[in-house]
Amino acid sequence: MEQVRAAEAAAMARLPEGTLMQRAAHGLAAVCGRLLGRVYGSRVLVLAGSGDNGGDALYAGALLARRGARVRALLLSPERVHAGGLAALRAAGGRVTDDQREFAAADLVLDGIVGIGGRGGLRPEAAGFAGMARRGTVVAVDVPSGVVAGTGEVAGAALRADVTVCFGTYKPGLLVDPGASYAGVVHLVEIGIELPEAAVTALQEADVRRLLPVPDVESDKYRRGVVGIAAGSAKYPGAAVLSVAGALRGGAGLIRYVGSAAAEVVRRFPEVVVSDAGLAAAGRVQSWVVGPGGGDGVGEVLDQALGAGVPVLVDADGLTELARRGPVAGASLVLTPHTGEAARLLAGATGQAPPDAAGLAASRLATARRLAELYGATVLLKGSTTVVADPDGRCRVNPTGTPWLATAGSGDVLAGLLGSLLAAGLAPFDAASVAAYLHGLAGRHAAERGTPITAMDVATAVNHQGLGELRRPPRDGS
Ligand SMILES: NC(=O)C1=CN([C@@H]2O[C@H](COP(=O)(O)OP(=O)(O)OC[C@H]3O[C@@H](n4cnc5c(N)ncnc54)[C@H](O)[C@@H]3O)[C@@H](O)[C@H]2O)[C@@H](O)CC1
Ligand SMILES: Nc1ncnc2c1ncn2[C@@H]1O[C@H](COP(=O)(O)OP(=O)(O)O)[C@@H](O)[C@H]1O
Ligand SMILES: [K+]
Secondary structure, eight states: OHHHHHHHHHHHHHSOTTHHHHHHHHHHHHHHHHHHSOOTTOEEEEEEOSSHHHHHHHHHHHHHHHTTOEEEEEESSGGGSOHHHHHHHHHTTOEEEOOTTHHHHOSEEEEESOSTTOOSSOOHHHHGGGGOOOSSEEEEESSOTTBOTTTOOBOSOOOOOSEEEEESSOOGGGTSTTTHHHHOEEEEEOOSOOOOSOSEEOOOHHHHHHHSOOOOTTOOHHHHOEEEEEOOOSSOHHHHHHHHHHHHTTTOSEEEEESTTHHHHHHHOTTSEEESSOSGGGOOOSEEEEOTTOOTTHHHHHHHHHTSSSOEEEOTHHHHHHHHHOOOOSSOEEEOOOHHHHHHHHHHHHSSOOOOHHHHHTTHHHHHHHHHHHHTSEEEEOSSSOEEEOTTSOEEEOOOOOGGGOSTTHHHHHHHHHHHHHHTTOOHHHHHHHHHHHHHHHHHHHTTTSSOOOHHHHHHHTTSHHHHGGGSOOTTOO
């Protein structure tokens, strides 16, 4: 958020005073007008805190009042309210109220309590609104109050918005849970600020299209990439089948499977080359996937993979084993923990007791970054919002996915898919973020009818036609 402030300061220095706030307020009022349909005669409540966020809300309230809305403003700190915003609202016919019942009666509530200047949990006078019954639409100004704009963390209560109108740039807190679940539909209003490359980004369809490997005339199966899958055990043979299913859809030219589920794997996928000897006997690969359903023998498998000189993806039982050892040097590593595994990994690296997994889910960006730094690895932290952190500090939030993906074995499919992209030569950070993107889209496609899906449905859906389009260059060649 420091970058946003610096960019705003630079723009403000160029522009007449108040220009950015006026742009923000006009964009905000326009969205509110569309949501209301008929502005004239509608009831609007502005919740105004003491900073510029309250200023935006009051100016937008004034614009709606000029169009005939009955606008009331509830001031959370009347002595420190944005004076210009309040004067504009009054001049337009709006009034100040202290009647909290306006909240339930309003057709539209503008949440201008705090924006990017919010610190700590909402103060008690504001927190009460978080749980209050409402009839109308709640529109958050820039960010739902109570959500930390830079991280998506929520310290205590936050206002639940139907729509968030953010200014200049999407704040990470609108894209990462738990914050994202408070934001509703997010609209961006351009206010003319120029930002440096953001610390947290999200892949767009065009990025995925650019990154996904497509075979050309010179390709052969080895050049397309060979992925090695060391997964499954007597107890969990299914994990082997599912990670191979994911890998087959990732675009590698050949899959070598090593482990005790070789018979199950070839029965289902005759195209896979299998062996039940060690990794060294498997032949050359360009990446190893270690751990899904790995069972007790996973330690030795991990040792062999780490010594193979190719990128290694460690998942599931492999992560538990890695946590026992703590950070290892030498290999290019991708770790794919859910929050429970992340807790173990943190404990393994710090020697402290494992932190509470729910707490890690509430601070997803910080958790992924910390693990990436501690293990010198690319970390894909799974869950309601998947985030990918690189040891070089970059971070991506995955924009696709659906809660239907929370089904046994879907993580195995993701591991195979990601391993396949590594073998095809994508850098670990790109491979992880593209895999999460495709996995999330496949999950959405499989769950299109709103019925439960299986992990194998997800793997199959990666080949769905819509996703296949991502591998085709656009017709204009751009
Ligand atoms: N700086 C700019 O040029 C622009 C800023 N804009 C708006 O300005 C906002 C940032 O404004 P500010 O820097 O004034 O900060 P905010 O208005 O976001 O918050 C600061 C105020 O809120 C109070 N506050 C902090 N934490 C609180 C909490 N937990 N509970 C209750 N009150 C709390 C503080 O005492 C302070 O008065 C942006 O989010 C955006 O809405 C827009 O107008 C666009 C242009
Ligand atoms: N609430 C949720 N919303 C969206 N995706 C989820 C949610 N919970 C889990 N997922 C996704 O489902 C997959 C589950 O993987 P994982 O936890 O490894 O399960 P398993 O080990 O059974 O395969 C991950 O891709 C994860 O991001
Ligand atoms: K707000």
